[in-house]
Amino acid sequence: MTNLVYNEMLKVVRKKRLLIVASIIAVLVALFTYAQFRHVQDVQKRLGTSDWRTQLQQQIIDTQNRLNSSGLAEEWRKFLQIRLQQQQYYLDHDINPSAPGAPTFMRMFVENSIELFLPLMIMVVVADLVSSEASGGTIKLLLTRPVKRWKVLLSKYIAMLLSVSFIVLLLALLSYLISGAVFGYGGWNLPLLTGFTINGEELNTTNVHLIAQWKYLLVELSLAWFVSVVVGTLTFMLSVLMRSTAAVMGVMLAALISGAILSSMVSSWQSAKYLFMVNLSLTDYISGTAPPITGMTLGFSMSVLAVWGLVALFVSFIVFTKRDVY
């Protein structure tokens, strides 16, 4: 079994996909670091101070002003209202939610990439795991070996899990190392608030507690990993079902992008919350952002994702072991 997994890992590494993913992440992180750097400078220049309390207070006032303008979409109003209460809570407790530093950048990067960017990277690596064997004809060679079919597929699945873990690690390391060059490498012990729950337009703070930034990051990265595993499993299933890697990528791409669009407009379509792509932003629950549909919670989203993942896994194995290969 170990040899089979090793064999599959060898294929993944040989295709240089991990290298490509690493370079894409590095380029993007560098871009965002620069953008963030410019943003920080701009805010300092505009307000004439680097005092975060003044900056946060100004943000609160800006949000209040936006809330007072007419013609604001209902979902957006709710989102702003919840963010407003949260910012006020941070201010009242004298905690800076965005103290400069590589860990803070990492946190923002993970929060922003969990919904689309990270799943896309996973897709790039996983999409051809099985389908390339089918389209290249090597699947016959693979299946003529004296190894059970499910073992072949399992070794591929384990290789997928390993690659996903590796990509999340890459994301963490690269964003830390590159952004740290600009923002400094400190800030692991910064206290952050988590445990916000949202009831309609109100932010419930009874369960709010402080955790250190490193712990917060570990929580967010592991959620990103969870999302990646589910997306990876779904891609894996498509890869089993379809012979063409391009088709796998096309379907996944459509699903992921529709998820990003849907999240911003589904608030009135209740049953959309059972779609996997609306549930990808797990980190939003940790930071306390309003979910796309009322009533969605971390537990709910994780369960929906888990069910989708398990079904996909099940389908992959059934189809792969039963299918005729010619």
Place this chain on the structure above:
Amino acid sequence: MNMNAVKIIALVSLIAGGCWLFGLGLTVYDQFFHGPTASLSKEIKPKETAVNEQQLHLVALGDSLTRGTGDETGKGYVGYTLDALRKKTKRPIQVTNLAIKGQQSTQLVTQIQKVEVQRQLRQADFVFMTIGGNDLFQGGEALRNFSRARIDEAKKVYLKNLDSVFRTIRAINPRAVVFYIGLYNPFNQLNNAKMTSAIVREWNYASAEVAARYPNIIAVPTYDLFELHVNDYLYSDQFHPNKEGYKLIGERVASLISFSKGGK
């Protein structure tokens, strides 16, 4: 590809996977089984940061006028005052604009109770404020269905709030100069101009009386600025000033501030 590289990647991935799995356990524990913490509920006093003595702090409070609604450049009179002050002094100036569109005096009273707002006020050298426009006009409502009794009622509440705002500011910061910017009559050209103007004048007079009870609170009139060519100085909503209107107010406020040698 080197065989060892594959082994290393596989091993690193395995460790990373274990780490994320552990993190997931931590997440579940932290998010689902964490009881409320008592220690957070108490209010924490922010530490005073060292104030740069050289720097001038301006704090602006109030409603849409201070916000600059109607000025397409977004500066508002605060911005124009600032431009003029920058010419007068070389000291760095920091502006904190805490004005909220549509704010009424009652909301301002609550706003200045906030810890951070008070901290800003404590550092302030100058405070600019406009308030009362929304109390009086309520978006034009009060003047359309004109009722003396209702306006008197609103005025009573407003004056009480204004007094409370001034008292709070003075208690927090006894030395800052407060510029209270008065109202103009945006309905100067309409049918019942005579009546609305009288109301605005009375309103301004009463506000100035309240301001006079406290040291260093200056009531700055704007009524005269808009009296003759009101339509030239109003934004298309016929209520807020436009860019030119804000410039007028800004110039007036800036002309009141001078930086003599040594003091302010």
